[in-house]
Amino acid sequence: xxxxxxxxxxxxxxxxxxxxxxxxxxxxxxxxxxxxxxxxxxxxxxxxxxxxxxxxxxxxxxxxxxxxxxxxxxxxxxxxxxxxxxxxxxxxxxxxxxxxxxxxxxxxxxxxxxxxxxxxxxxxxxxxxxxxxxxxxxxxxxxxxxxxxxxxxxxxxxxxxxxxxxxxxxxxxxxxxxxxxxxxxxxxxxxxxxxxxxxxxxxxxxxxxxxxxxxxxxxxxxxxxxxxxxxxxxxxxxxxxxxxxxxxxxxxxxxxxxxxxxxxxxxxxxxxxxxxxxxxxxxxxxxxxxxxxxxxxxxxxxxxxxxxxxxxxxxxxxxxxxxxxxxxxxxxxxxxxxxxxxxxxxxxxxxxxxxxxxxxxxxxxxxxxxxxxxxx
Amino acid sequence: xxxxxxxxxxxxxxxxxxxxxxxxxxxxxxxxxxxxxxxxxxxxxxxxxxxxxxxxxxxxxxxxxxxxxxxxxxxxxxxxxxxxxxxxxxxxxxxxxxxxxxxxxxxxxxxxxxxxxxxxxxxxxxxxxxxxxxxxxxxxxxxxxxxxxxxxxxxxxxxxxxxxxxxxxxxxxxxxxxxxxxxxxxxxxxxxxxxxxxxxxxxxxxxxxxxxxxxxxxxxxxxxxxxxxxxxxxxxxxxxxxxxxxxxxxxxxxxxxxxxxxxxxxxxxxxxxxxxxxxxxxxxxxxxxxxxxxxxxxxxxxxxxxxxxxxxxxxxxxxxxxxxxxxxxxxxxxxxxxxxxxxxxxxxxxxxxxxxxxxxxxxxxxxxxxxxxxxxxxxxxxxxxxxxxxxxxxxxxxxxxxxxxxxxxxxxxxxxxxxxxxxxxxxxxxxxxxxxxxxxxxxxxxxxxxxxxxxxxxxxxxxxxxxxxxxxxxxxxxxxxxxxxxxxxxxxxxxxxxxxxxx
Numbered sequence: 001x002x003x004x005x006x007x008x009x010x011x012x013x014x015x016x017x018x019x020x021x022x023x024x025x026x027x028x029x030x031x032x033x034x035x036x037x038x039x040x041x042x043x044x045x046x047x048x049x050x051x052x053x054x055x056x057x058x059x060x061x062x063x064x065x066x067x068x069x070x071x072x073x074x075x076x077x078x079x080x081x082x083x084x085x086x087x088x089x090x091x092x093x094x095x096x097x098x099x100x101x102x103x104x105x106x107x108x109x110x111x112x113x114x115x116x117x118x119x120x121x122x123x124x125x126x127x128x129x130x131x132x133x134x135x136x137x138x139x140x141x142x143x144x145x146x147x148x149x150x151x152x153x154x155x156x157x158x159x160x161x162x163x164x165x166x167x168x169x170x171x172x173x174x175x176x177x178x179x180x181x182x183x184x185x186x187x188x189x190x191x192x193x194x195x196x197x198x199x200x201x202x203x204x205x206x207x208x209x210x211x212x213x214x215x216x217x218x219x220x221x222x223x224x225x226x227x228x229x230x231x232x233x234x235x236x237x238x239x240x241x242x243x244x245x246x247x248x249x250x251x252x253x254x255x256x257x258x259x260x261x262x263x264x265x266x267x268x269x270x271x272x273x274x275x276x277x278x279x280x281x282x283x284x285x286x287x288x289x290x291x292x293x294x295x296x297x298x299x300x301x302x303x304x305x306x307x308x309x310x311x312x313x314x315x316x317x318x319x320x321x322x323x324x325x326x327x328x329x330x331x332x333x334x335x336x337x338x339x340x341x342x343x344x345x346x347x348x349x350x351x352x353x354x355x356x357x358x359x360x361x362x363x364x365x366x367x368x369x370x371x372x373x374x375x376x
Numbered sequence: 377x378x379x380x381x382x383x384x385x386x387x388x389x390x391x392x393x394x395x396x397x398x399x400x401x402x403x404x405x406x407x408x409x410x411x412x413x414x415x416x417x418x419x420x421x422x423x424x425x426x427x428x429x430x431x432x433x434x435x436x437x438x439x440x441x442x443x444x445x446x447x448x449x450x451x452x453x454x455x456x457x458x459x460x461x462x463x464x465x466x467x468x469x470x471x472x473x474x475x476x477x478x479x480x481x482x483x484x485x486x487x488x489x490x491x492x493x494x495x496x497x498x499x500x501x502x503x504x505x506x507x508x509x510x511x512x513x514x515x516x517x518x519x520x521x522x523x524x525x526x527x528x529x530x531x532x533x534x535x536x537x538x539x540x541x542x543x544x545x546x547x548x549x550x551x552x553x554x555x556x557x558x559x560x561x562x563x564x565x566x567x568x569x570x571x572x573x574x575x576x577x578x579x580x581x582x583x584x585x586x587x588x589x590x591x592x593x594x595x596x597x598x599x600x601x602x603x604x605x606x607x608x609x610x611x612x613x614x615x616x617x618x619x620x621x622x623x624x625x626x627x628x629x630x631x632x633x634x635x636x637x638x639x640x641x642x643x644x645x646x647x648x649x650x651x652x653x654x655x656x657x658x659x660x661x662x663x664x665x666x667x668x669x670x671x672x673x674x675x676x677x678x679x680x681x682x683x684x685x686x687x688x689x690x691x692x693x694x695x696x697x698x699x700x701x702x703x704x705x706x707x708x709x710x711x712x713x714x715x716x717x718x719x720x721x722x723x724x725x726x727x728x729x730x731x732x733x734x735x736x737x738x739x740x741x742x743x744x745x746x747x748x749x750x751x752x753x754x755x756x757x758x759x760x761x762x763x764x765x766x767x768x769x770x771x772x773x774x775x776x777x778x779x780x781x782x783x784x785x786x787x788x789x790x791x792x793x794x795x796x797x798x799x800x801x802x803x804x805x806x807x808x809x810x811x812x813x814x815x816x817x818x819x820x821x822x823x824x825x826x827x828x829x830x831x832x833x834x835x836x837x838x839x840x841x842x843x844x845x846x847x848x849x850x851x852x853x854x855x856x857x858x859x860x861x862x863x864x865x866x867x868x869x870x871x872x873x874x875x876x877x878x879x
Contacts, residue, residue, distance in 0.1 A: 221748055221749060221751070222747045222748055222749060223737055223738060223743055223747055223748070223749055224747065225749075226730070226737050226749050227737070229723075229726070230723055230726075230734065230737075233723040233724065233725055233726060234719075234722070234723050234724065236719050236720050237714075237719065237720050237721055237722055237723060237734065238723075239682060239702065240680060240682065240702065240712060240714060240720045240721070240735065241702075241706070241734045241735035241736075241737065242701070242702045242703030242704075242705075242706040242707070242735060242737075242738065243702075243703070244701055244702070244703060352775075352777070352778070355774055355775055355777075355778035356777075356778045358770045358774065358778065
């Protein structure tokens, strides 16, 4: 029974938030003249096609990495909203280096690109960490500024300079040789499904999985993770316990930035193979929503990333069929997040009350089952 | 002469403590009345009751000879009572004028009538010699000036009775003189002032009447002309000290901490520790007595390694640790029971088992080879602490905020004792917990001392200090002013050193 309740407490808020968002979206669809049932029927039909699912996972992969990057810093109460600037700068530099080295032994080529991206991401985030510990600049301020400098400044300026001549007159860097491409998982997936047309499942999904497992182990099983969480819950107690506050802040920002550096790699290595003006933007901010809905939990964030990825891809059909503008999805995502935040706050308070009641029962030596029944 | 404040049989209980126990107090109108007493004597609680912040459980309050029952400070203000808290309640980014009228703005239609406010404040300032530039932003002002704003604030709201909670604690000597001058002016204009202070020389200088509280009771009301500072000190501490229990001397000659001539300052450079020098041996408990705020907290932070020293050195087990980080010191065995368990001692939302290794997360067995925390060993450890120290909890995965304060404290004490720390800094180790648990913690400390633990004990509880300590040091204004034998010290002597009246 208490196990069931635990599941309900963890799963209740996000599921409830999604259901409420569906209702809100239905109302909006209805008001704008579309039949919500037809529209959602179309979305589900289109969304369950193999190609759409593959695209959803391709989208979920960078969203997940971005969410994890945000969550690492969040576990120690650092509101790191600089993932956006970190991943774009990292992808840009990595694309430049990756194209510049020509052809190499494939794993080495990929490895070089990934390492460069992680180093650039870590350095950019580390800068914010360094400003916080030496000059007491709040990380929200510094990361916002660093985002603007990275995207609007460094990348725009250098992209113009380093752009190559192409027939399509694109502003873009050179191509990364095929030795620096990340393999697609289509051949493996097709062993169990039919042939997949037009799209390729990114192999980078495996990297995201490894990062997720690594994140979980780091935060929950290691000494550094203990220090990180201790600082996040109570910096004063953490300091007295021997956690070096400044070093931990910088370290958390470096790790977060390194993961942020990987966000753009699924697109760069698995899809586009060069950096251009059309390189996906906004993944950094979308990651905040992923971490929020997933409660900074490795599995939770994965579910959130897949849900958001699917919503985004599957909703494309709304516009094609003329049911509704796809902005309806933006509204839904916003509503999901809003309701999730409220529901989590409520669940947390309820959890506290239950725990306090259980502890009180222990002290007065009251019988256990009574308190279990007390809450329904 | 009328009576401004008359209290009869005021009793206030909090869970586990009686803060005020049948307190009687009579304050004549137009006098300066000082309330003296040690920390925890119930002074602040009593003031809060007069000001309507807390209702008394029992007793009668008369203001200007009329019985009153205040349910909020608002009602007390309407009755002509104002209070200046020890921690000022000012908005730093507003001007003096804005701060004073905040919440009581004179209005002209829907606009604030600044002109009227300005005129009134000028009049008030002139009348009482409270000199302030109304356009200054509060953040640019000195502490003494901020205090003056607080006083004007309550005068502006029509206070006839002013309550000042330890007004001199935050001031430098010149500012104290200025404050006393203001207080005399206010008195000359017919105001009544009640103020808390435990610096006895100041009290004797300014007060017309002095009431001493001890353990929540009003023990005496005296005329300053009839008493000496020594008499007051004795009244505060009590005429009898607890007798230390039969002691087995376990002190060895092996030093575990040596504090050599250390000094430290706060962020703005004001001295907090001055040439503190002592050593603590294996098997010894050194007690630090003193009125709170005289450098005890800074001494703890210096030994722990959180606050930097300006001079001197600290040695642990014979090694110079002055440059060591907190973590290095804790790994070398330094244990710590913090004064404020919620601030320094616990991760409130985290489970009991994580809290049971906090501060020891880099020590074996909680830390396995490599980078890993050993969760199983940590949980076993938590189970044993919970069992041995009688921590009442549903389990070791329960978040610690669900436990009562006493059980949280037992977990902290247990975790430091069970991890075999040496030396141990114990700041108020039994504060706010029930008598039974207190006795159990004292017994643990004695037993561990017998096994060679060196304890630096900071406490406001004289029974605890005298009952446990082998050596008693008294701190005053950041200095160690006396080194006493707890078996022979007299209350008069201890009180005199604590309040600074002994030479």
